[in-house]
Amino acid sequence: MITKKQIADNELFKEIVAIRLDTLWRMLEQSRFGFLPGIHEEGATGKYDNKGAIFIPGGLIYQDVDEQFIKYEAYGSITAAEFRKKIRKAMCHDNATLLYPDGIADAINLDGGFFSKAARRIFSYKKAAYRRTKRIGSGSQIEISSDDILRSHCPTYMKPPFGARTRISTCVSVGLIDPPMFFTYNKTEFNFSQKQTQRFVHDLDQAREAPVSSDNKVLYPPFVVVCHATRYKENIVTGLTRILGIGKFGEFATFSFELLNRRLAAELKRKNQTFREEDMFAEQNGTPILGIIRIYNATNLGRRSLDYNVHVLAPAEDVDIDVNHARVVAQAHYSSSPSGPGQGVEERLQPSCSETLSRK
DSSP states (O other), X not given: OOOHHHHHSSHHHHHHHHHHHHHHHHHHHHHHTTOOOOTTSBOOOOSSSTTOEEXXXXXXXXXXXXXXXXXXXXXXXXXXXXXXXXXXXXXXXXXXXXXXXXXXXXXXXXXXXXXXXXXXXXXXXHHHHTOSOOOTTSSSOSOOOHHHHHHTTSOTTSOSSOOHHHHHHHHHTHHHHOHHHHHHHHHHHHTOOHHHHHHHHHHHHHTTSOOBOTTSOBOOOSSEEEEOSBOOSTTBOSOOEEEEOSSSTTOXXXXXXXXXXXXXXXXXXXXXXXXXXXXXXXXXXXXXXEEEEXXXXXXXXXXXXXXXXXXXXXXXXXXXXXXXXXXHHHHHHHSOBTTBHHHHHHHHTSOOSSOOOOOO
């Protein structure tokens, strides 16, 4: 199973956590006035993640929804700080952000139907290939639905119907789960020439690598990262983050900011996990708020294994965040206005990509 370090030790994840921490303070301010979004409502976001986001290794994508090749301006060598600014700017736009070793393409509209069909066909063919019985009419049907695939890559508290962000991020991650089958499907669908085949092979192999910055830091992992705008559980304070394509079918991870209620405390104890005061990102009325990573084991189609590992994320040690600095900056632009909470909320919803989150 993949480790916490493999999930967290890259600039993409660190920037997402920093942005989500900024959002955390907005949610605490909303909660103070009774405006916290419900667990199944969107809007558990702040000024930096208001659009949500899907980050995808660009080599998985051959063309956009209009059947156009992906174009981006290569930035070449880049520092970790410069890369994080580009990530923060990309989160101000809708649709997907494609990450390449030498550039970023943001606001890319993808054909969700294509990736849904790809995932369904790939796993249907694999299911058929591994059937022991030769009689087609015996046993369960071979054809599977995209909901079967989604259910296996979501925690049990994420219930159907699944939204577009959940669907496309999960289905595109098939390219990382089973690259040979994904390549074969694309080659067949697009009828690649020899030159196109060589290019896609190169891009697909490159998508499974982790580029390094000019100052020797990992820029992004070879995973699909999706930032949801929904909390999904009562003790989760901001939108849930899922990390997909990390191993076998059904393996994925989640990150969330969670109030330490009785259930979470019991879960940490059961999983032999402890936390220190310096592991707290914030607190609400004396209750600690922790950054929690859960890594789920592989499972069968249409099922969700309850076997997973839990890790407590340390702000300074794991993601280089100074929580006191982050709190001061966030409270400055999320604090309620003198005229009341309603006006303050309206002001907070205006995005600003030019501001820099304070970090250690």
